[in-house]
Amino acid sequence: MRAAVLRGPGEIAIQERPEPQVPEGNVLLKVNMIGLCGSDLNSYRGKNPMVSFPRVPGHEIAATVVEGVAGFEAGTQVTLSPYTSCGECAACRRGRPNACRDNQTLGVQRDGGLTEYLAVPPEKLYRANLSLKELCLVEPLTVGFHAVARGRVTSSDTVAIIGCGGVGLGAVAASGFRGARTIGIDIDDAKLEVAHKAGATDLINTNRDDLHTRLAELTEGLGPDVIIEAIGLPSTFRAAVEEVAFTGRVGYIGYAKEPVAYETRLFVQKELDILGSRNALPEDFLEVIRMLEEHRFPVDDAVSKIVQLDETPEAIAAWSADPAQFSKIMIQVG
Numbered sequence: 001m002r003a004a005v006l007r008g009p010g011e012i013a014i015q016e017r018p019e020p021q022v023p024e025g026n027v028l029l030k031v032n033m034i035g036l037c038g039s040d041l042n043s044y045r046g047k048n049p050m051v052s053f054p055r056v057p058g059h060e061i062a063a064t065v066v067e068g069v070a071g072f073e074a075g076t077q078v079t080l081s082p083y084t085s086c087g088e089c090a091a092c093r094r095g096r097p098n099a100c101r102d103n104q105t106l107g108v109q110r111d112g113g114l115t116e117y118l119a120v121p122p123e124k125l126y127r128a129n130l131s132l133k134e135l136c137l138v139e140p141l142t143v144g145f146h147a148v149a150r151g152r153v154t155s156s157d158t159v160a161i162i163g164c165g166g167v168g169l170g171a172v173a174a175s176g177f178r179g180a181r182t183i184g185i186d187i188d189d190a191k192l193e194v195a196h197k198a199g200a201t202d203l204i205n206t207n208r209d210d211l212h213t214r215l216a217e218l219t220e221g222l223g224p225d226v227i228i229e230a231i232g233l234p235s236t237f238r239a240a241v242e243e244v245a246f247t248g249r250v251g252y253i254g255y256a257k258e259p260v261a262y263e264t265r266l267f268v269q270k271e272l273d274i275l276g277s278r279n280a281l282p283e284d285f286l287e288v289i290r291m292l293e294e295h296r297f298p299v300d301d302a303v304s305k306i307v308q309l310d311e312t313p314e315a316i317a318a319w320s321a322d323p324a325q326f327s328k329i330m331i332q333v334g
Contacts (some may be wrong), residue, residue, distance in 0.1 A: 028065070029061075034113050045320060056112050061136065062079055085105055138288050139257075144173065148174035156180075165327075171228045181202070211265070241272065242263075
């Protein structure tokens, strides 16, 4: 079978590989389409410390069951959760395997889905009445949905999402799907327009508007009940704590690549809940699928380019050279 293989930083090629062995009880999938995300780009650039080479990237998967089990018979269209969990660490014992200490994500610590066939345990699969593009969007959207769940967002909340790229857009969609007043914040008008279509009721472009002033105007001076940070800069990490309401909740999806200095008085004075958010749980997958089946997400606006498997090296090189020109690249595998 053919697979796209990262041979080293900046080097990806289509190679022939043996078809996977299917362990007893597992399901053999034919990969139809796969989406690429920021972790794939970082791996290509050699900036993902969790990746060793060679590595098959990709974990946003739409596939068809070829050899199935009860509940996932041959011909079933599926997407999947790309994570593993050990069952023994503190996170797993608390019923939060998304934060497993020893997690291995497809395409990161182990070979991923940018290949023609893949063998996976059936408990990782999700069936859905969705198009291939929609199936590929399920997993990336779950990351933002999980952050919104961590923030305990309800329809009575005002929620601000800092960063409306791929991950932040999932948080926007999740907040809007829960009926919250949702404020999308970014420096890119195109991303903000997609965020509006995904559920943002208010938009702030911080290249033009002062963040503090606009949030005060939109919240009667109180600040948002929940702020979700989806960029990973020290300045936006601090802004989330500074701008959130007293007794509010702050959710961090990404992480800053350098130390962040805080005015820690605000943690105590505001009595804040500071929440990390990692990966997603099964209930997040089911909620995203329900939203997509209700046609509540601007799928076509979120996907900028679809290419064939053989075009993968050129597409990723172009993306790396000019990331601003792409929102979501998808690869048509078979």
